[in-house]
Amino acid sequence: MGNISKELNSTFPNLKIKAMLNIMFTANWIHSYHYSFYKPFKISSQQYNILRILKGAGEALKVQTIKERMVEKSPNTTRLMDKLCAKDFIERIACPSDRRVVHIKITSQGLKLLEDISKANRKDLLKNLTDDEAIQLSDLLDKIR
Template identity: 60%
Template structure:
């Protein structure tokens, strides 16, 4: 089991400071694990998130709606979509009503990629928590926000 104080060789002035640093440290650890996992699929976790959003919507979405639904708000979402478009995982087309709006759909190649990724790829990240602990953690994070 991890111990933040040992991992970063530090002491904390109180438990709130320790909790905040632990959240940041853990978020970076999760990001690192996910970046490594998605290398095999030649996409980033953020690109996976965009594909997941489009698949779940089951309809075309405009860029702003996708940005609003992303887990990690990214100012470079358009660049991420450019890369997905270049790989033929998404398709862009102009709105019929507003030429400033671009709509995005997931392609069959994008669906095939999503279907090749195990749905439980994050399971190992949570292996040390039972269901009750995971619920408590989730509730505490919700309360914090």
């Protein structure tokens, strides 16, 4: 089991600073794992998030709606969608009444990619937590925000 004091070979001025650094350290650890996990699929975790949003919606969505629903907000959402579009995982649909509005729809290839990803052997990063601990962790993170 991890111990941030040992992993960073450091002491901390107080428990709140230790907790904050632990959150940041753990977030980076999770990000690194996701980067490695999605790399063979040639997408990023943010692109995966876009595909999951579109699949869950079951219909084409405005770009702005997708941006609002993303777990990791990105100023580069349009660029992320450009890459997904180039790989035929999503398609853009112009709004006939307002050419400034574009809707995004997941393609059958995008759905197949999500299916392939769901079959991949994904490591359970929270396996050491009980259900009660997972609830407590989620509640504490909500409380911080």
